[in-house]
Amino acid sequence: MPVNVVTVENVAYSYNAATAISDVSFYIEQGDYLGIVGPNGSGKSTLIKIILGILPLQTGSVSLFDTPLSGFGHWDRIGYLPQKLSALNTHFPGSVREIVEMGRRNSKKNENTQHVLDLMGIRHLAGRLIGELSYGEQQRAMLARTLVNRPELLIFDEPTTALDPETRDTFYSLTKDLNRAHGTTIVLITHDIGTIGRYARRLLYLDKKIVFAGTFQEFCASRDMTGFFGEKSQHIICHQHDVLENSK
Amino acid sequence: MMDFTGIFSYSFVQRALLTGVLIAVVCSVVGVFLVLRRLSLIGDGLAHVTFGSVAVVLLIGMAPVYVTLAALPLVMLSSLIILQLIRSKRIHGDAAIGIVSSVGIALGVILVSLSGGYNADLLSYLFGNILMVTQTEMFLSLIIFLIVAAFVVIYYPELFAVTFDEEMAKTMGIKTKLINVVLLLLTAATVVLAMKVAGIMLVSAMLILPPITALQLSLDFRMTILASISLAVLAVFSGIITSFVLNLPTGGTIVMFNAFLLLVVFSAKKALQVRR
Numbered sequence: 001m002p003v004n005v006v007t008v009e010n011v012a013y014s015y016n017a018a019t020a021i022s023d024v025s026f027y028i029e030q031g032d033y034l035g036i037v038g039p040n041g042s043g044k045s046t047l048i049k050i051i052l053g054i055l056p057l058q059t060g061s062v063s064l065f066d067t068p069l070s071g072f073g074h075w076d077r078i079g080y081l082p083q084k085l086s087a088l089n090t091h092f093p094g095s096v097r098e099i100v101e102m103g104r105r106n107s108k109k110n111e112n113t114q115h116v117l118d119l120m121g122i123r124h125l126a127g128r129l130i131g132e133l134s135y136g137e138q139q140r141a142m143l144a145r146t147l148v149n150r151p152e153l154l155i156f157d158e159p160t161t162a163l164d165p166e167t168r169d170t171f172y173s174l175t176k177d178l179n180r181a182h183g184t185t186i187v188l189i190t191h192d193i194g195t196i197g198r199y200a201r202r203l204l205y206l207d208k209k210i211v212f213a214g215t216f217q218e219f220c221a222s223r224d225m226t227g228f229f230g231e232k233s234q235h236i237i238c239h240q241h242d243v244l245e246n247s248k
Numbered sequence: 249m250m251d252f253t254g255i256f257s258y259s260f261v262q263r264a265l266l267t268g269v270l271i272a273v274v275c276s277v278v279g280v281f282l283v284l285r286r287l288s289l290i291g292d293g294l295a296h297v298t299f300g301s302v303a304v305v306l307l308i309g310m311a312p313v314y315v316t317l318a319a320l321p322l323v324m325l326s327s328l329i330i331l332q333l334i335r336s337k338r339i340h341g342d343a344a345i346g347i348v349s350s351v352g353i354a355l356g357v358i359l360v361s362l363s364g365g366y367n368a369d370l371l372s373y374l375f376g377n378i379l380m381v382t383q384t385e386m387f388l389s390l391i392i393f394l395i396v397a398a399f400v401v402i403y404y405p406e407l408f409a410v411t412f413d414e415e416m417a418k419t420m421g422i423k424t425k426l427i428n429v430v431l432l433l434l435t436a437a438t439v440v441l442a443m444k445v446a447g448i449m450l451v452s453a454m455l456i457l458p459p460i461t462a463l464q465l466s467l468d469f470r471m472t473i474l475a476s477i478s479l480a481v482l483a484v485f486s487g488i489i490t491s492f493v494l495n496l497p498t499g500g501t502i503v504m505f506n507a508f509l510l511l512v513v514f515s516a517k518k519a520l521q522v523r524r
Contacts, residue, residue: 052418082413093472102409
């Protein structure tokens with residue numbers, strides 16, 4: 001029987017009186033690749049922060065690897081890349097190597113560091129301070145950090161915002177390879193339904209509550225989604241990459 | 249001409265130098281974490297609470313030798329109140345520090361007035377007098393030095409992660425609340441002990457200036473901490489000797505040396521940037 005990596009049941013969350021999400025229930029099986037999409041303020045990041053225990057659980061329940069969140073302790077099984085790094089400023093004196101190896105004990109260091117630095121193409125930046133790098137390079141360093149523990153579940157919150165198109169495609173290909181070849185479960189938040197649709201096995205459209213759950217093909221065929229987006233917008237979302245591929 | 253080697257033969261100078269170096273190391277290490285977490289002014293806030301605590305001790309007539317011991321729990325409690333106010337998410341860090349700081353100093357002013365005004369004991373805490381440091385204070389400094397050193401060495405990976413990004417550290421399974429509590433309690437203890445070195449008015453300078461200077465050097469995290477320690481020790485050593493020789497206030501002289509080092513490093517960095 002496959003393990004449910006994430007189980008979310010009837011979760012709701014409010015910031016003071018403002019509802020961020022309500023009555024959200026879904027599960028993610030081992031080896032799944034879930035794209036969570038939705039407009040700004042739809043509760044995507046809030047949902048992820050609740051799953052990771054950053055925000056307290058107000059209503060409902062969350063389990064990670066079939067263990068209730070309150071009793072979960074194997075955080076090295078999860079890699080998380082937040083949307084915004086609060087402390088990341090030009091004055092932070094951490095080298096890329098220090099950031100990649102962050103939070104790890106000496107005995108666990110170096111095993112995988114070189115490999116992930118190579119994978120992200122930033123081996124030559126290992127000794128540079130994170131604050132001296134461009135935003136795209138910082139993002140690649142942070143991606144390397146999430147991969148260094150070889151986590152079973154990877155959660156990315158809008159990871160490609162600052163990346164150039166080539167690096168963005170490389171990143172998406174990498175997530176696909178991790179998912180298909182290594183069985184890593186992936187959860188990726190993005191606005192870009194068209195792009196994530198090419199890589200994710202399932203999509204979750206969130207707008208404070210779950211509006212749609214299914215595959216990209218089901219999304220494109222859904223009359224509910226046509227009603228939600230309008231026929232033209234749905235067509236553009238579902239076929240933008242066909243146009244791009246044909247124009248090459 | 250003065251025999252400089254003779255200075256070191258005085259036991260009170262030896263005590264002052266040893267205590268000063270221990271406190272300088274502790275302040276410069278703790279300061280790196282505070283400055284990077286934008287809690288630089290917590291030293292100032294807790295120093296004001298220390299003023300209130302000293303006023304309480306002097307009002308009830310306890311011997312000055314017990315001032316440090318009596319102030320410790322009050323200042324530690326205040327550091328936890330600041331942390332709790334920040335955690336409430338409705339009050340920003342600087343405002344939380346401001347609240348506790350102003351209450352501390354207001355309490356101090358009232359109690360000083362009740363106890364008959366400013367006297368020599370209180371002034372020595374306000375402006376520091378490390379040359380009068382007692383054996384007890386020296387041992388307390390050694391204890392806090394050992395505790396801070398052990399905490400930073402053992403929990404270095406956790407401290408690095410929490411300083412870089414607290415939310416991310418939480419998702420790595422790091423007990424961020426515990427790390428924050430211990431860091432602030434150690435800051436409180438450091439501030440209380442450092443008041444004898446720099447004085448309540450200047451104690452925050454010892455927490456802020458060496459880390460800020462070290463951060464100008466663009467080193468990695470570990471080397472930044474080592475640079476901060478080196479700069480702080482240099483300033484304390486130079487400050488104590490200079491103040492003794494020229495008969496100047498020790499706390500002020502130490503802080504001026506720290507400021508001078510910042511100016512030198514900052515100017516050198518600017519000059520190098522212009523040359524490039």
